[in-house]
Amino acid sequence: MNPRANNCKILIVSPPLSRIRFNLSGIMPMQPLGIAALAGYLRKKGLDVELLDSVALRHTTDQTLWEILKRNPQIVGFSTTIFNIAHTHVIIRRLKEIRPEIKTVMGGYGVVFPPEMLGSKLEEIDFFIKGEGEEALWKLVCAIQGKADVAGVPGLIWRENGRVRQNPPSPPLDPNSLPLPALDLLPKAPYxxxxxxxxxxxxxxxxxxxxxxxxxxxxxxxxxxxxxxxxxxxxxxxxxxxxxxxxxxxxxxxxxxxxxxxxxxxxxxxxxxxxxxxxxxxxxxxxxxxxxxxxxxxxxxxxxxxxxxxxxxxxxxxxxxxxxxxxxxxxxxxxxxxxxxxxxxxxxxxxxxxxxxxxxxxxxxxxxxxxxxxxxxxMPDPLSALLRRKSSEGVLSQEDVFNFYYNNSAAGTPLENDxxxxxxxxxxxxxxxxxxxxxxxxxxxxxxxxxxxxxxxxxxxxxxxxxxxxxxxxxxxxx
CATH class of the missing domain: 3.80.30.20 (tm_1862 like domain)
Structure with missing residues (x-):
């Protein structure tokens, strides 16, 4: 299972973030270690990989889209948080209108909602990876190139004959076994x-x-x-x-x-x-x-x-x-x-x-x-015990929580007042x-x-x- 032959270009993107009130982390860009770790792993496997840190470059969604098109990748991965799902969706939707053949993957902490919800609300996205992404993204690239079965990609959410499927997760990775993060592929930005x-x-x-x-x-x-x-x-x-x-x-x-x-x-x-x-x-x-x-x-x-x-x-x-x-x-x-x-x-x-x-x-x-x-x-994590309890009590639905984070607004949800x-x-x-x-x-x-x-x-x-x-x-x- 080696995709070195017929190598394709992979671009991993850190999409623009929404500003959250009284959150100083949004003021100054910090190195996105997540995408650097993914790139380090893929590079060790011999893949042609690039990074695009739209946060550090202070790109808008439009600028991020055109930068992706300029780099002409075959596969684009987006590392998300719960605060930039909407930005990511906008970029991918417009990317698919222009270059529908590009395969898109969404990973990171934005992939915390039920598979059916992700598949229906973010239908333009080809694949979602839930959990640690290094091995999963590598195996997905192999599957896209026809060298492996997509059903064997750990933690993958995908569609088959109109149905949303989720593969079992992989065991937790040993961080000591992973290559060093590809910090050298990040932009020379004022981190x-x-x-x-x-x-x-x-x-x-x-x-x-x-x-x-x-x-x-x-x-x-x-x-x-x-x-x-x-x-x-x-x-x-x-x-x-x-x-x-x-x-x-x-x-x-x-x-x-x-x-x-x-x-x-x-x-x-x-x-x-x-x-x-x-x-x-x-x-x-x-x-x-x-x-x-x-x-x-x-x-x-x-x-x-x-x-x-x-x-x-x-x-x-x-x-x-x-x-x-x-x-x-x-x-x-x-x-x-x-x-x-x-x-x-x-x-x-x-x-x-x-x-x-x-x-x-x-x-x-x-x-x-x-x-x-x-x-x-x-602001509890969507998968936290606290929110799961509130959901089971009927106070909040998963859709309410998704809409809150997607819109970065409580308007139209029970969170508007409470x-x-x-x-x-x-x-x-x-x-x-x-x-x-x-x-x-x-x-x-x-x-x-x-x-x-x-x-x-x-x-x-x-x-x-x-x-x-x-x-x-x-x-x-x-x-």
């Missing part, structure tokens, strides 16, 4: 990351694990945590430094600190092999203590993002976080003592949220004073806006950040983030 990261550009993203070993009910990440070896992480950091001249790295996996022995080995490796490298990561609050924070700081870690979510134990329990408020307190204080900054993620709107529980969260933030906080309304958890959207929007005002528009906070800043670049970086948040508060992005 960055939103404030308060990017203190020592150029910055590059690096993945050290796949999946997550916990069961928060608003998330649907794979529960099978698969970590890369310390040596493999060293190779990926070295590769990022070589291709992007990276002086700062952000480790993207949600639980970088999982496994104390491995964490200490990683920090020792970074300190020895990459002196002077600035880096950041994400962590659960129950995976951090002072000794871990101290070693991370000694290896160059300058900020850790914590999935704190709430300062109310009632809300943490409602989200099945399996942590305590006191663990959040200890994590923030451990980082502060070690000289590492903290950014906490807070979500309002879990089942049972009230003005009182929101007040508990804001009181806790005032008490422990993390360096930064990002606030948002709860949230995913039946809390009025007006209340959640008020909580988020008031939280930003309370946390940041505070003379004591602003003075502390100014005095803590270590360079003019950092001050400018933070000012840029503040301006973007203020714009979102005054002029919310439209659908």
């Amino acid at each position: 960055s990351m939103h404030p308060p990261f990017n203190i020592k550009p150029p910055l590059c993203l690096v993945e050290t694990a796949r999946g997550c070993g916990w069961q928060c009910n608003f998330c649907s990440l794979s529960r099978d945590l698969r970590q890369k070896s310390v040596e493999r992480v060293r190779e990926e950091v070295a590769w990022a430094k070589r291709i992007f001249k990276a002086r700062e790295v952000h480790f993207v996996d949600p639980t970088f600190t999982a496994g104390r022995k491995r964490l200490f080995e990683l920090t020792a490796m970074i300190k020895k092999d990459f002196p002077g490298l600035a880096w950041s990561c994400k962590s659960r609050v129950d995976l951090l203590d002072y000794e871990a924070a101290r070693r991370m700081a000694g290896a160059g870690c300058h900020i850790v993002s914590l999935g704190m979510e709430s300062g109310s134990q009632k809300m943490l329990n409602a989200m099945n976080k399996a942590v305590t408020v006191e663990q959040s307190v200890r994590a923030v204080r451990a980082l502060k003592k070690a000289g590492v900054r903290s950014l906490v993620y807070i979500m309002f709107g879990a089942p049972g949220e009230t003005d009182q529980t929101v007040r508990q969260t804001m009181d806790l933030l005032e008490r422990i004073r993390p360096d930064y906080a990002l606030f948002a309304g709860l 949230s995913f958890t039946e809390i009025p959207m007006a209340d959640i929007n008020r909580w988020v806006k008031d939280a930003y005002t309370s946390f940041y528009v505070n003379p004591r906070y602003m003075a502390s950040r100014l005095f803590a800043s270590k360079s003019l670049r950092e001050i400018k970086n933070l000012a840029h983030g503040a301006i973007m948040l203020a714009k979102d508060a005054l002029f919310p992005p439209g659908p």
